[in-house]
Amino acid sequence: MTEATILVDASTDRVVVTLNRPDVRNAIDQRMVDDLHDICGVLESDPRVLLVQGSGGTFAAGADIGQLRERGRDDALRGINSGLFDRIRRLPMPTIALIEGYALGGGAELAYACDFRLGTPTTKIGNPEPGLGILAAAGATWRLAELVGEPVAKEILLAGRILDAAEAHALRLLNEVVEIVEDGDLLAAGHRWADRITASAxxxxxxxxxxxxxxxxxxxxxxxxxxxxxxxxxxxxxxxxxxxxxxxxxx
Structure with a gap:
C-alpha cells in the first residue's frame, strides 16, 4: 500500500494536518492535492481551526517537479494548486501554517493561503519558479503583494529572493518565530494560537x-x-x- 500523503489528527475544535512525503521534502503532488481537498470538504461541513505542518523538518519544498514537467496547457488551466489554495483560503475558520525549514514554490503559496504563519529559525520562504521556466501561479503573484508589499514581493517573484525567518517576521509574513528546544514546540505554539481563536465565539x-x-x-x-x-x-x-x-x- 502507498503511504498516506497527509496525516490527520482531528479534535472537536481543530484539525492538524501533517504533509507526509518527507523523502521528497513534502513536495505537493496530485494525490496530496486530492487528499487536502478531502480535508477541506470536512472543514466546510464541520468548521474547525486548521493547522498545517510538514514532516521531516520541512514544510513543503514546492510542487512535485516530476509531475509538473509532464503537465501541459490544459493542466495549467485546471488550476490544480490554485484551486486548492483558494479553497483553503476560504475555509470558514482560521488556518495556521506551521513552517519549519523550507516553504518554497507551491509550499510557500500554501502558506500564503493560510491566515497565520508560524516559523522557526530554520524557516526559508520563497518562489523560485521562474528558474524552472514557469511562474508562481497558485496565488503568489497577487497574494504575496498583499502580505509583504509590492517591492518585497517583486524581489521574491522576479529576483529569486528567499526570506529567512528573521526577515519574514520583520515583514509580518511570519506572525511568530518559535525557538525550538524539543520536538513538538512548533506544533505546541500552533495550538496556543488555536486556543486563542477558539476562546472566542x-x-x-x-x-x-x-x-x-x-x-x-x-x-x-x-x-x-x-x-x-x-x-x-x-x-x-x-x-x-x-x-x-x-x-x-x-x-
Whole structure:
C-alpha cells in the first residue's frame, strides 16, 4: 500500500494536518492535492481551526517537479494548486501554517493561503519558479503583494529572493518565530494560537473572517447583516452577561 500523503489528527475544535512525503521534502503532488481537498470538504461541513505542518523538518519544498514537467496547457488551466489554495483560503475558520525549514514554490503559496504563519529559525520562504521556466501561479503573484508589499514581493517573484525567518517576521509574513528546544514546540505554539481563536465565539470568528475577505463594495451592509445574526444568538447574550457579572464582582 502507498503511504498516506497527509496525516490527520482531528479534535472537536481543530484539525492538524501533517504533509507526509518527507523523502521528497513534502513536495505537493496530485494525490496530496486530492487528499487536502478531502480535508477541506470536512472543514466546510464541520468548521474547525486548521493547522498545517510538514514532516521531516520541512514544510513543503514546492510542487512535485516530476509531475509538473509532464503537465501541459490544459493542466495549467485546471488550476490544480490554485484551486486548492483558494479553497483553503476560504475555509470558514482560521488556518495556521506551521513552517519549519523550507516553504518554497507551491509550499510557500500554501502558506500564503493560510491566515497565520508560524516559523522557526530554520524557516526559508520563497518562489523560485521562474528558474524552472514557469511562474508562481497558485496565488503568489497577487497574494504575496498583499502580505509583504509590492517591492518585497517583486524581489521574491522576479529576483529569486528567499526570506529567512528573521526577515519574514520583520515583514509580518511570519506572525511568530518559535525557538525550538524539543520536538513538538512548533506544533505546541500552533495550538496556543488555536486556543486563542477558539476562546472566542465560533460564529463570530467565522463571520469576521468572511467579512474581512469580502469585496469593499459589499460593506457596510454585510457587516450590519452579520451583526444582526450575532445579536440574536444565545452565545452573544451569555457571553455579555458573563462579562457584566465579572465586572460587578470586581472591587
Amino acid at each position: 465560533p460564529l463570530a470568528v467565522r463571520l469576521t473572517k468572511a467579512l474581512f475577505h469580502a469585496p469593499r463594495e459589499a460593506h457596510p451592509l454585510i457587516d450590519d447583516v452579520a451583526q444582526a445574526v450575532l445579536f440574536e444568538t444565545t452565545e452573544k447574550r451569555d457571553r455579555m452577561s458573563a462579562f457584566l457579572d465579572r465586572r460587578k464582582k470586581k472591587p
